[in-house]
Amino acid sequence: MSRPPGNLFTTALDVENAFYEALERSDVDALMALWADDEEIVCIHPGGPRLVGFEAVRAAWQEVLGNGSLSIHVVSRTVMANLSSAVHHVIEQVEVQVRGEIQRVNVAATNVFFKTPTGWKLVAHHASPAGEDVDEDVQQRPASRALH
Numbered sequence: 001m002s003r004p005p006g007n008l009f010t011t012a013l014d015v016e017n018a019f020y021e022a023l024e025r026s027d028v029d030a031l032m033a034l035w036a037d038d039e040e041i042v043c044i045h046p047g048g049p050r051l052v053g054f055e056a057v058r059a060a061w062q063e064v065l066g067n068g069s070l071s072i073h074v075v076s077r078t079v080m081a082n083l084s085s086a087v088h089h090v091i092e093q094v095e096v097q098v099r100g101e102i103q104r105v106n107v108a109a110t111n112v113f114f115k116t117p118t119g120w121k122l123v124a125h126h127a128s129p130a131g132e133d134v135d136e137d138v139q140q141r142p143a144s145r146a147l148h
Contacts, residue, residue, distance in 0.1 A: 012088065013079075022034065024070065024071060031061055035054065038123065039054060045127055046129050072107075074092055077089070085115065086113045090109050092127070094106075107127050109128075110127075
């Protein structure tokens with residue numbers, strides 16, 4: 001399968017914003033255009049296996065988005081970056097419908113980006129359940145704090 005052409009993103013944050021917008025629209029082609037053209041890309045969905053390679057990652061997103069769009073809001077973001085790579089750890093609030101009711105599920109995700117000749121690209125996405133007390137932690141945490 002050929003890979004969709006991508007836009008030239010000038011920051012990792014631009015790629016991340018486009019990532020969540022593509023999820024909201026259930027647009028697999030736009031989503032996959034954000035990933036690096038590399039067979040070493042990695043994606044891990046909550047409770048899922050480690051997926052390596054473009055085709056495996058694409059197939060997983062097609063399955064996830066086959067159930068409809070995802071409403072995901074980033075409520076917290078920590079960024080570590082240099083000139084050629086960036087790691088964003090985010091807390092996502094995902095809205096899911098359970099028995100006719102909309103519920104919010106907290107997810108901790110790490111998005112890794114590399115700067116390539118064609119702009120910033122996503123190379124890894126790892127998401128895990130974050131628990132119910134994340135809202136309180138995000139609200140109470142100081143804007144910046146030391147790692148140790």
